[in-house]
Amino acid sequence: MINKIQELIKEVEAFSSKQLEEIDQFRIKFLSKKNGIVTELFKEFKNIPKEEKKEFGQVLNILKNKVQDKVEFLKLNAEESDDTKIKLDLSLPGDTDYQGTRHPISIIRNEIIEIFARLGFTISEGPEIEDDYHVFSALNFPEEHPARDMQDTFFIERNPDVLLRTHTSSVQVRVMDNQKPPIRTISPGRVFRNEAISARAHCIFHQIEGLYIDKNVSFADLKQTLLYFAKELFGEHTQIRLRPSYFPFTEPSAEVDISCSLCGGKGCNVCKYTGWLEILGCGMVDPNVLETNGINSEEYTGFAFGMGIERIAMLKYGIKDLRLFFENDVRFLRQFQ
Ligand code: PHE
Numbered sequence: 001m002i003n004k005i006q007e008l009i010k011e012v013e014a015f016s017s018k019q020l021e022e023i024d025q026f027r028i029k030f031l032s033k034k035n036g037i038v039t040e041l042f043k044e045f046k047n048i049p050k051e052e053k054k055e056f057g058q059v060l061n062i063l064k065n066k067v068q069d070k071v072e073f074l075k076l077n078a079e080e081s082d083d084t085k086i087k088l089d090l091s092l093p094g095d096t097d098y099q100g101t102r103h104p105i106s107i108i109r110n111e112i113i114e115i116f117a118r119l120g121f122t123i124s125e126g127p128e129i130e131d132d133y134h135v136f137s138a139l140n141f142p143e144e145h146p147a148r149d150m151q152d153t154f155f156i157e158r159n160p161d162v163l164l165r166t167h168t169s170s171v172q173v174r175v176m177d178n179q180k181p182p183i184r185t186i187s188p189g190r191v192f193r194n195e196a197i198s199a200r201a202h203c204i205f206h207q208i209e210g211l212y213i214d215k216n217v218s219f220a221d222l223k224q225t226l227l228y229f230a231k232e233l234f235g236e237h238t239q240i241r242l243r244p245s246y247f248p249f250t251e252p253s254a255e256v257d258i259s260c261s262l263c264g265g266k267g268c269n270v271c272k273y274t275g276w277l278e279i280l281g282c283g284m285v286d287p288n289v290l291e292t293n294g295i296n297s298e299e300y301t302g303f304a305f306g307m308g309i310e311r312i313a314m315l316k317y318g319i320k321d322l323r324l325f326f327e328n329d330v331r332f333l334r335q336f337q
Helices: 002-014 021-032 038-049 050-077 104-118 169-178 217-233 286-290 309-316
Strands: 130-131 159-164 185-194 204-214 238-248 251-260 276-285 299-308
Touching: 002 050, 021 038, 021 050, 021 159, 038 159, 104 204, 104 217, 104 309, 169 185, 169 238, 169 299, 204 217, 204 309, 217 251, 217 276, 217 299, 217 309, 238 276, 238 299, 251 299, 276 286, 276 309, 299 309
Parallel strands: none
Antiparallel strands: 130 159, 185 204, 204 299, 238 251, 251 276, 276 299
């Protein structure tokens, strides 16, 4: 009997295979609970004479361990059988890593910055959390102006002098604080207004505001700058139209429309059949603002303008819902390069 087991041990030692199926058959042959060789031999144990029991048990355990080790070892080295093997097709194009794209707001912001950079405008930035002085007082907002109202501006509850800027004109106040004219700068950045979120409005959006102060800056300079900007951004055929308006910090003030880039001015549902699209506010810097900021209004004049980047991006890309810019759905973002 023991000799038989020794023979089996040799058989196990000699066995080798790279096929998972064969290895499994080998395991079943020896270890199957039903009628595996090892299982059957253990059943013999009771028939073995007493004096041989010890040796029999030891050799049988060796056999069992050898089978287990062998199966484990062979499995590690086994090749996957044909149907589980991953079929490698080396002629397929490689997997390229998906590269991120710029956010449409960044793309348009950069385009606008580039256009004004060509005209010699520098970029200035400032804090999003501001105080009343930089957002309102220094810009000639009367005390009772509705923009100062809780309904429009986010204030910090404990200190009404701390607020989230509602426009980046506040940055220009800081520029006037620190620089002497000539000043030619644009300030891009996030702004905050207490508005209900809808397809056309959001409580956070992005602006670019411009300021130009020098001797003899005129309304004609403003118009020409904006016409150049509109043509660069929306195409050579773009026209602009100025409508009188009111801002506390500019006098005179105007809203600027561009000829509808979609219908070319013929009238469509985007321009509401007017042929024109409103894109920005502008005006000549109010002498009060110059004086408040330490600039002699007898010597210097200036113009300012401000626009919402989302609005321009919506017009350029034909996007109908402003909320898409903030949801960061990659299916949306991926479309912009
Ligand atoms: N600051 C204005 C706004 O946020 C825009 C503007 C800037 C208008 C400069 C005129 C001149 O709406």
